[in-house]
Amino acid sequence: MSEGIYQFMYEGSRFADLAMDSFMLLTPDTSISSTNNTITFDSQIDHLAKINVCWTDMNNFSPTMVYSYFSEGWDAYVTGISREQLAAGDNFYVTPGFYKPQFSIRNNYVEMREEGDARQFTTGENTVFYGGENITAKVELNKYTYLPGEIMTITPTLKDEYGNRFLSILNSTNNWQQMTVEILDSSNQVVYSRSNTPYNSASVELPQNMLEGIYKLRICSQYPKPIEAETCFTLSRNIGSSGVKLTVGTPGNLYANTLTVQMLNLNTGEKINYRASNLINGEVFIPASEGEYQVYINTPTQDGPKAIYLRDVSVPGEYVFKSSTLNKVNLAVTDELGNVFGN
Structure with a gap:
């Protein structure tokens, strides 16, 4: 490995009489160089924090396995011990320091973790509690x-x-x-x-x-x-300083009930695609950041054809799209001989 400052972790276990002792040992920051390449872990029991895990059943929610994880500055919860091991008299020791317990409870499976900052585990006995009726x-x-x-x-x-x-x-x-x-x-x-x-x-x-x-x-x-x-x-239905409110009409002095909106930010090129239905009086509220936009609205009408609006708007703002501004456009397709296929 390259020279530098490292922290090392050891996970292991050993049998002591009829029980098993499990360990998670950490070194302080250690300088590694060509003249120093020995890593020493302090595994002396009276220098370590012993962790006791106490589980209380929750509303007849009694797991068949509980596994407790502990981490200290690492990306993942790196080691643990099962409820069965603890019940059998096994022991769990860690290097004193700040740890964040997390609990994995299998069959009924639950994941839980302590809230807040990591807590300090000191030399000697330390107890972690979890479970209980009061959820x-x-x-x-x-x-x-x-x-x-x-x-x-x-x-x-x-x-x-x-x-x-x-x-x-x-x-x-x-x-x-x-x-x-x-x-x-x-x-x-x-x-x-x-x-x-x-x-x-x-x-x-x-x-x-x-x-x-x-x-x-x-x-x-x-x-x-x-x-x-x-x-x-x-x-609130008052737009205030957030987003844009569009009121969209359709021919026959009616309001749009369903529509599709596309908004193009003229400064950044950002595009917003929005679909809305069950509108009240044709009102649609669209979350959008402040800026200048080009708005394209497509909505069905009562007599079949779609109503299409195109307009520049500023956000925040409120705009009314009146059907009286629409022009009816008839489209026809012809072949090379001028025959009309439809309109």
Whole structure:
């Protein structure tokens, strides 16, 4: 290996009487050169941190295997010990330092990790707790006022009794467990619902036909036990300083219900393709960064032909596209003899 400063890690085990001692040993930063190429690990028991892992069953959720991982400044959780090993009297020792525990619980499979910064494990006995009946949940949003069509980023958090966060859950029938996300209006009626939402994060595009008001967002999980969490947000139809609002009419003094929009940023060349349906009075809200755009709108009409608009707009802004500005265009195809195929 090249000369330089390195940190080395050793994973191993040894039998002591009827039990087995497992180790994860780390060196301090070590200089490697042509005159120094010996790596020394301190494996003396009274110099190490002994880790005890205590699991409490969750709502009759009793795993057949629990594996605990610990990392210290590495990209992955690099070593661990199973519940069965600990129950059998095996011991687990690490070089004292700051570690972040993560737990992999198999059949019922769960991944959990401690929240916050890595915690310090010192020389002597150290105990890690996880599991328990008191499972809690909360949900946070990236902001709390939205426009129709905006992307809402949802961060759910499920924790066990000791504050460890659930990362993923596989139940005893080998199905990955996910949450349901619901949006409820002021009458507590569900106006949006989506299942199969991951435990770590999710995003929802808010429907264009949502009315102004205060809504409740709720997450629901059935595993490892039924649990809910909710928060509130405000839906505004006032564009303010964010995005663009287009009101699109169609012939017959009607409003568009479904349309396709293409926006070209005249400064950067960025293209935005957007489809919307179930519009209220032809209003569509499109998230877009500030700038000058050329807008192309394509929407069906009641009598069959499509209405097409082309216009320059500024973002943020509000624009009305009136059907009175449209011209009806008849198209015909002829062959080389002038025969008309259709119009």
